Amino acid sequence: QVAAFGGGLVQAGESLRLSCAASGFAVGSLYMGWFRQTPGKEREFVAAISVSSLRIAYGDSVKGRFTISRDNSESAAYMQMNRLKPDDTAVYYCAGDRPSGAELSLPASDYEYWGRGTQVTVSS
Numbered sequence: 340q341v342a343a344f345g346g347g348l349v350q351a352g353e354s355l356r357l358s359c360a361a362s363g364f365a366v367g368s369l370y371m372g373w374f375r376q377t378p379g380k381e382r383e384f385v386a387a388i389s390v391s392s393l394r395i396a397y398g399d400s401v402k403g404r405f406t407i408s409r410d411n412s413e414s415a416a417y418m419q420m421n422r423l424k425p426d427d428t429a430v431y432y433c434a435g436d437r438p439s440g441a442e443l444s445l446p447a448s449d450y451e452y453w454g455r456g457t458q459v460t461v462s463s
Contacts, residue, residue, distance in 0.1 A: 341366065343373075343433045346457030353423055355459060359416040359433030361452070367411035369435035370443040372450055373418050375459075377429045382447045385431070386418060389442035396445060400426070423461045430456040 345357040359371065372387040386407035387396045395407055404423075409416040416433055434450035444450070 340454040341433050341435055341452050342454040343431055343457040346431060346459045348460045348462065349423055351424055351461055351463050353461075354419070354421045355423065357418045357420065357431055357433075357457060357459075359418075361414060361435070362454075365411075365414040366409070366416060366435055367414060368437060369452065370438055371407075371409060371416040371433060371435045372444070372447075373407060373416075373431060373433055374447055375427075375429035375431045376456075382432070383429075384445045384447065387443040387445060388416065390438060391442075394442045396443060420459070423459075425461045425463045428459060428461050430458050432456040 341359055341361045343359050370389050373385040374382045375385050376382045384398045385401055388407045388409050404421050406419040435452040436450045
């Protein structure tokens with residue numbers, strides 16, 4: 340299981356850094372993704388990073404503002420969120436899965452390891 344940390348309440352334009360850690364296993368062999376969800380909506384892809392960090396993908400709504408990274412030695416993944424907007428308000432989840440052909444994936448259904456999310460609230 341993986342879990343996301345670091346959410347909170349911020350004002351529009353401010354920044355937050357989310358962290359993702361695993362319990363019981365290391366994330367170094369998994370590609371990692373960040374997703375977010377608001378009530379009544381489907382889980383939205385935010386960003387993903389390959390095991391080597393050489394391949395990265397972002398959702399259109401966060402390109403240029405969010406940066407995904409990982410530290411395999413710390414068995415952690417991160418997402419730096421800058422210039423936050425009220426539309427970024429959501430519960431953020433990290434997820435992981437073992438590469439099988441593709442180095443990373445965008446659909447939430449491709450991820451096996453999920454866990455507790457963290458609430459991010461951006462006030463206007």
